[in-house]
Amino acid sequence: xxxxxxxxxxxxxxxxILGGGQLGRxxxxxxxELGFRVHVFAPDADDCPAGEVSAFRTQxxxxxxxxxxxxxxxxxxxxxxxxxxPARTAEILASIRQVRxxxxxxxxxxxxxxxxxxxxxxxxxxxxxxxxDDDESARAAFRKLGPRAVLKxxxxxYDGKGQAKVSSEAETVEAFARFMxxxxxxxxxxxxxxxxxxxxxxxxxxxxxxxVVENEHRNHILHRTIAPARVAxxxxxxxREIAARILANLxxxxxxxxxxxxxxxxxxxxxxxxxxxxxxxxxTLDACATSQFEQHIRAVAGWPLRSAxxxxxxxxxxxxxxxxxDWEVLAAEPNACIHFYGKRDIKPGRKMGHxxxxxxxx
Amino acid sequence: xxxxxxxxxxxxxxxxILGGGQLGRxxxxxxxELGFRVHVFAPDADDCPAGEVSAFRTQxxxxxxxxxxxxxxxxxxxxxxxxxxPARTAEILASIRQVRxxxxxxxxxxxxxxxxxxxxxxxxxxxxxxxxDDDESARAAFRKLGPRAVLKxxxxxYDGKGQAKVSSEAETVEAFARFMxxxxxxxxxxxxxxxxxxxxxxxxxxxxxxxVVENEHRNHILHRTIAPARVAxxxxxxxREIAARILANLxxxxxxxxxxxxxxxxxxxxxxxxxxxxxxxxxTLDACATSQFEQHIRAVAGWPLRSAxxxxxxxxxxxxxxxxxDWEVLAAEPNACIHFYGKRDIKPGRKMGHxxxxxxxx
Numbered sequence: 001x002x003x004x005x006x007x008x009x010x011x012x013x014x015x016x017i018l019g020g021g022q023l024g025r026x027x028x029x030x031x032x033e034l035g036f037r038v039h040v041f042a043p044d045a046d047d048c049p050a051g052e053v054s055a056f057r058t059q060x061x062x063x064x065x066x067x068x069x070x071x072x073x074x075x076x077x078x079x080x081x082x083x084x085x086p087a088r089t090a091e092i093l094a095s096i097r098q099v100r101x102x103x104x105x106x107x108x109x110x111x112x113x114x115x116x117x118x119x120x121x122x123x124x125x126x127x128x129x130x131x132x133d134d135d136e137s138a139r140a141a142f143r144k145l146g147p148r149a150v151l152k153x154x155x156x157x158y159d160g161k162g163q164a165k166v167s168s169e170a171e172t173v174e175a176f177a178r179f180m181x182x183x184x185x186x187x188x189x190x191x192x193x194x195x196x197x198x199x200x201x202x203x204x205x206x207x208x209x210x211x212v213v214e215n216e217h218r219n220h221i222l223h224r225t226i227a228p229a230r231v232a233x234x235x236x237x238x239x240r241e242i243a244a245r246i247l248a249n250l251x252x253x254x255x256x257x258x259x260x261x262x263x264x265x266x267x268x269x270x271x272x273x274x275x276x277x278x279x280x281x282x283x284t285l286d287a288c289a290t291s292q293f294e295q296h297i298r299a300v301a302g303w304p305l306r307s308a309x310x311x312x313x314x315x316x317x318x319x320x321x322x323x324x325x326d327w328e329v330l331a332a333e334p335n336a337c338i339h340f341y342g343k344r345d346i347k348p349g350r351k352m353g354h355x356x357x358x359x360x361x362x
Numbered sequence: 363x364x365x366x367x368x369x370x371x372x373x374x375x376x377x378x379i380l381g382g383g384q385l386g387r388x389x390x391x392x393x394x395e396l397g398f399r400v401h402v403f404a405p406d407a408d409d410c411p412a413g414e415v416s417a418f419r420t421q422x423x424x425x426x427x428x429x430x431x432x433x434x435x436x437x438x439x440x441x442x443x444x445x446x447x448p449a450r451t452a453e454i455l456a457s458i459r460q461v462r463x464x465x466x467x468x469x470x471x472x473x474x475x476x477x478x479x480x481x482x483x484x485x486x487x488x489x490x491x492x493x494x495d496d497d498e499s500a501r502a503a504f505r506k507l508g509p510r511a512v513l514k515x516x517x518x519x520y521d522g523k524g525q526a527k528v529s530s531e532a533e534t535v536e537a538f539a540r541f542m543x544x545x546x547x548x549x550x551x552x553x554x555x556x557x558x559x560x561x562x563x564x565x566x567x568x569x570x571x572x573x574v575v576e577n578e579h580r581n582h583i584l585h586r587t588i589a590p591a592r593v594a595x596x597x598x599x600x601x602r603e604i605a606a607r608i609l610a611n612l613x614x615x616x617x618x619x620x621x622x623x624x625x626x627x628x629x630x631x632x633x634x635x636x637x638x639x640x641x642x643x644x645x646t647l648d649a650c651a652t653s654q655f656e657q658h659i660r661a662v663a664g665w666p667l668r669s670a671x672x673x674x675x676x677x678x679x680x681x682x683x684x685x686x687x688d689w690e691v692l693a694a695e696p697n698a699c700i701h702f703y704g705k706r707d708i709k710p711g712r713k714m715g716h717x718x719x720x721x722x723x724x
Binding site: 008010011012025028029032033034035036037052053054055286289290298303304306307311312324327328331332334337338339340341342344353358 | 370372373374387390391394395396397398399414415416417648651652660665666668669673674686689690693694696699700701702703704706715720
């Protein structure tokens with residue numbers, strides 16, 4: 001039977017992590033700092049950034065039921081580094097060990113339609129949206145939300161994949177035909193900034209939210225995060241309160257990333273939620289006493305959270321593809337906190353590492 | 363042939379670490395943050411804190427020449443977590459790969475007599491001392507350094523082992539007979555505080571010294587470190603300058619720990635040097651942008667150092683033996699940065715972890 005939610009895992013307990021990428025790697029290191037052992041489950045044959053810093057590793061497919069059962073029985077709790085954990089995978093694991101965050105968080109975050117419905121049900125604003133399931137609903141959605149809108153696949157989109165800007169009924173129908181997948185149309189938001197909040201909730205209901213940060217994307221991939229965001233303090237408070245409300249209403253355990261649009265008149269619209277540690281929270285490794293990775297492990301292990309306070313301001317820049325070739329320049333830069341993920345091959349668009357620069361708090 | 367000293371290792375290079383304990387573990391995690399892969403060489407069969415967070419592990423004895431050669435050929439540079447690396451071990455490794463810090467640092471730090479001679483040769487003060495090789499030199503040493511003195515074995519002493527306070531010629535002879543090992547007698551120092559400096563030197567000669575810290579021991583084991591030490595700023599500057607002089611004169615590459623006595627009239631006497639990361643530098647993990655572990659890995663990899671500046675003041679307390687049972691209390695303490703080492707069995711005197719508490723800088 002799964003552990004009771006109130007149980008605290010002792011040091012030396014084994015944290016199971018689904019996924020072997022950089023988020024899993026940074027989670028594994030945070031777990032090791034607290035004395036936990038880590039078991040990584042990932043299908044990747046060679047490049048497994050998380051496996052290289054973990055005590056145990058299973059290399060199997062996410063639909064290998066026998067391997068999943070062995071893994072669940074070998075660990076004390078299960079978490080994951082990516083939101084697209086197949087429902088059947090989560091179900092098998094949850095029948096043996098507690099999976100944190102839980103099934104509801106995964107269900108909401110995996111599909112843009114229930115995600116938007118859930119956010120709206122909390123009285124939190126989103127971009128206006130409509131489901132697109134066929135040509136007719138595509139046209140109706142555009143008539144309602146145009147003249148500029150974005151068609152997005154409901155599932156499995158990331159880093160701009162499965163998204164298309166549309167400016168006519170015909171373009172909407174055409175994009176939908178290309179996606180061949182249930183989608184939603186969102187009214188175009190002329191936002192001033194993209195911001196995000198990283199927040200955590202513990203099993204006992206405690207919530208800690210980091211200050212809202214400001215994100216810049218290039219080619220739909222996060223390029224730079226500025227912490228804190230250059231926004232009014234009321235915006236910061238509102239954003240953190242939105243994250244807290246989402247966490248509480250999902251009975252969530254772990255770290256969540258909430259991406260928001262800040263409009264020119266100061267309104268905050270939730271864009272999407274990620275039920276995991278988030279790229280826009282990497283700065284917390286260097287600028288806070290407690291990083292998002294430690295908060296997540298604490299929550300998953302049933303421990304209370306620590307303060308999300310920041311000792312320094314920070315700017316985080318992703319090292320994408322060939323950016324990694326600049327390692328020697330970065331190594332010589334006095335103010336660069338360097339994080340490389342141990343990935344062997346540089347590929348265009350691949351997140352190879354990140355660098356955080358710290359600045360004194362005003 | 364060993365790499366040239368000026369070569370900088372790229373991310374994904376392999377750092378070889380001799381020793382599988384907590385210092386190796388924290389070095390391994392710092393290396394992984396920078397993108398290096400780690401290969402740990404340690405004889406320990408089961409409990410290997412460093413091995414659990416490293417990509418590769420060799421489990422062999424330190425005198426297994428074939429294993430040492432395989433290890434050296436499999437890594438890009440070699441470092442170590444303990445000063446008592448056998449000379450022959452270091453020699454085999456150094457014939458294949460650069461070993462950092464180098465042979466001279468090991469030779470000086472492994473034997474209290476050349477260590478004291480070296481310190482004195484730099485014009486740096488130590489406790490008055492004399493070699494004890496037989497009963498006659500034991501008596502002569504006591505006559506010169508008494509009425510209170512400490513006999514110490516020249517080699518392999520740690521945590522108070524191989525030390526005896528003596529207050530007569532007879533006691534000195536008796537302690538020497540018990541040690542059955544070449545020793546030195548040191549005149550007793552009525553010090554006000556024990557302090558230490560953690561400093562690093564890079565291959566290009568750059569030096570960074572952390573502020574001097576203050577150490578409290580219990581049962582000859584470090585109990586608490588207060589950073590910075592509560593001493594005059596001139597004492598801090600003197601201590602850091604002493605560390606820098608030692609580093610430069612050993613042509614040292616890596617982190618060194620320099621333990622000193624501060625006398626009641628403000629004099630600094632070097633007690634001993636540790637050619638490795640040091641327990642009294644663990645606070646740098648949480649209170650500095652760059653920890654002693656990252657500085658060491660940077661130096662060993664041929665990278666420049668970063669600033670040793672501190673963003674917070676800190677107090678570090680070791681978790682020894684049963685202290686580890688307090689994990690649940692510590693987990694609930696808002697200001698406790700927790701570090702457990704993943705050791706399976708609690709034993710009296712065993713370093714199980716440490717906790718650092720941060721405070722605002724005045």
